[in-house]
Amino acid sequence: MNRSYRLPLSLALLLCLPLVACQRADDSSSNAPADAPTDFAYAEMDISDLQARMQRGELDSRTLTQAYLDRIAAIDQGGPQLNSVIELNPDAIKEAALRDAERKNNAVRGPLHGIPILLKDNIDATPMVNSAGSLALKDFRPATDAFLVRRLREAGAVILGKTNLSEWANFRSTHSTSGWSARGGQTRNPYVLDRNPCGSSAGSGVAVSANLAAATIGTETDGSIICPAAVNGVVGLKPTVGLVSRDGIIPISFSQDTAGPMTRSVSDAALLLTALAGRDPADPATTNAAWNSTLDYHTRLKANGLKGARIGVLRSKFAIHPDAAAAMEGAIKVMRDAGATVVDAQIPTDGQWDDAELELMLFEFKAGLERYLARHDAPVKTLSQLIGYNQQYTTSEMPYFGQELFEQANAKGGLGDSSYISARSLARRLAGPEGIDATLKAQQLDALIAPATGPAWLTDLKAGDHFPGAGYGAAAVAGYPSLTVPMGHSDGLPLGIVFMGAAWSEGRLIELGYAYEQLTRARKPPEYWPSLQARPARKSRE
Template sequence: MRPLALLLALTFALTACDREPAPAAEPAPPAAATALVPPTDFLFAEMDIADLQARMRAGELDSRTLTQAYLDRIAAIDKAGPQLNAIIEINPDALKEAALRDIERKGNAVRGPLHGIPILLKDNIDATPMVTSAGSLALQDFRPKTDAFLVRRLREAGAVVLGKTNLSEWANFRSTRSTSGWSARGGQTRNPYVLDRNPCGSSSGSAVAVSANLAAAAIGTETDGSILCPAAVNGLVGLKPTVGLVSRNGIVPISHSQDTAGPMTRSVADAALLLTVLAGRDVADAATTGSAWNVTLDYHARLRTDALKGARIGVLRSKFAIHPDAAMAMEAAIEVLREAGATVVDAEIPTDGQWDDAELELMLYEFKVGVERYLGNHDAPLKTLPQLIGFNQQYRTSEMPYFGQELFEMANGKGGLGDPAYIAARSLARRLAGPEGIDAALKAQKLDALIAPTTGPAWPTDYANGDRFPGAGYGAAAVAGYPSLTVPMGHSDGLPLGIVFMGTAWSEPRLIELGFAYEQLTRARKPPEYWPSLQKPARPAAN
């Protein structure tokens, strides 16, 4: 369990005025009669990027048609129908961008595998001409002048930026008792499998949108679990890279020690395609320019169906206590791995959980310094953490109807990054989770990777009590800054479960190999059916 009620913190102002900003309207609960939206009612349902590209190469599809189809689906099931509330803003230039990609294709100037593919971005990532709000009304009119580094790479690769996704406000780093998937600007995002269940956070909108086929793929951000958890409980692949593989330049920060962006997709193949584009050196992010930086330029080339043969994998059985259904699914997964030729042995992280207090301490220090640097460098309307705290207090009816800002207040009491307490906490957390944690477990039995249940099934959204987070298997990788990959593993009462693969720093190629091979053997992802609750209505009789 994390040191906070939900320390899934993931990376990742309007000047004060007399009139309180309008809060996001909470969508009405969907009627049971309209709760089921068949996954086959959408022409491009469950198609991966390679499928879409093949159709465009054959002249059966163009980017503008595809982009319009996703926009229509957003209108039909995100803003109406089951009202998923995953999209916080549509890119007003999306159709224009798509039309330009079509012109390039006709001129034989295809930029790569993402050419003309609509992608969504979490609303803490800068992308012109849209707002970057981190879900807060304090930034609801803030439009950064330039794209984040990763957005420039996506656009250079030919991707179409479809829009922004809702998130847990300030990437779930505002309160100790937050409700994931809620922001004052965007309202509450719903889990598409069971609508009264939580989508997890903070990349909740990105996960829900991709799971519901509102875009081909999305980008999320993570500090501790905010790619992995929403991906797992929404039936997706989520890849959190090694810190420093993907630039954080142009992303609202929490912790420079742990923050990273990464792909959220319906398949490992799509995640590999996206990571190939996202990874890159950026002089504005020192973590990407260090001597340890090691990148495989084509992660898609690492897709091997036989990658489990001869692999040595350690299973973290202590994490089976997260949920009994997750434990049963893990036992089945272990059998799949063994039948495919892997050696699976019990393993443990000797320092598991010993970093919790140090992790929280370093995040409090780094958030205060990082968010003020971002706000100042981007000429945001509000520039300091005390100003953000004051804004929330002034407009508490809109900003704090369900939970407060305890983490903001705790961070505001911290000093600079030269404080001995911060230096000690950062060193301790990274050492316990990395060299003495994951690395020690891998070396003890000469393992390629560690596996565990990513988390349990989604819990009911509960504003009175906040998140009922069941625990997670990915914490060590988040704190160490190491990569982790979640892949669909099974279901619990129709709610998705994921398996997480973790490795040492820069081990993305091996994790992708292992995760892809497992995915191809199990094909565990099932599209959502949009039940209003677990008391499922009777299905209509077959004709």
């Protein structure tokens, strides 16, 4: 969850060990180099490009995996010290070698065969730790893979390691700092190192932007894929709740939680989503009959996908930042020139779900987390025990912010409580049927667009996040899909546009986002400046 501002306000938002070189949050970035090695052979390559090279015999998975491991050592642990990778898979090279052997035997599993992928550190993946960034779980190694990890491995992907995150997916304190965890320290934005990477999928956004893996997986409750994707200049796709199984993921809210791809291109996101989507008896949300589990999202990559589309622009969200507003005006022109009809739109219930959303999450967090801890035989079993652990190890766990949300959640009753039932119904109705659905229907729209958020803010461990606002909240609360695509820059810091649609409309959003991406090519690789002051003066809007 990206809850990057104080409550109560709108809720937008090769050893199998933690990497010793991770920078602690109070380390200064002033001496970090202004750039990183530029000779990476596979920089900015799409999954299809890498796959084509392997098919031609010009590359193998073992070589590619080792190249990413070397790059992680060079610029994540060394160099700019991005601190986005919290742990490496000790079996990564072995997995890659097995995929190479299968290829030699003409047993290629699909487009992800031999492709190295990083996972957020709240997803079960053997033999690694799953900690949600907490030292309380620093030795916790789940016995089995999460369902989505099994899907990835069955598709031939190589699990490279785990990424850092906002501790407990940013659901511990009301004034936390995104991208910080006690286990991993502070993740840095690769464009300007003293800027925040947003969260909670901070490491996943930074790692894929910096070319530390072919792709990454994040998770979102409210903004935790979309926000870090936008401020790190990459594509983030938050699926409809129920398209991707949550089994084996440390939860916040079963009403809103989902995993999704974070990639450098829409085409890569489509490939990854095809592999991730699947019905899982362990997650009842995936049994919804409204979607087709055999759908190939890669077939929705259409360069003319904007032609004839009707798109509603949430102009009220332009107040997030003037450069985001200017970039949105440019995006609207691109879409109109491509044959889309773009009209102003307004979600009539916008923000009215905020209090109800927090209430349902407090209830669901306690119930879901304790169920996960008990089922996986974790070293702590209850939220009360976690609160006690943090109190015992205050110096390491709470040097910058507390655990107010933990305490509020722990005071809640069970899921039969009438206040919970009312809050859940109200939030979903206001954001979904009376929010996004009503807005789409009123003007017969295919999707809604808005700035995802503003440019990355200065990381401030004492005061917490200086979050500029968000355009994606309705989709998160409704459990509907959203897709962010790079649309420009503000003083070198990325800006993203977010596309939102009705439930199960991922295919249409991919069409729109891909067409926009092909016309704009707005992504620029990061340059690793230590601060904006160190960056050469350029035009504000690029």
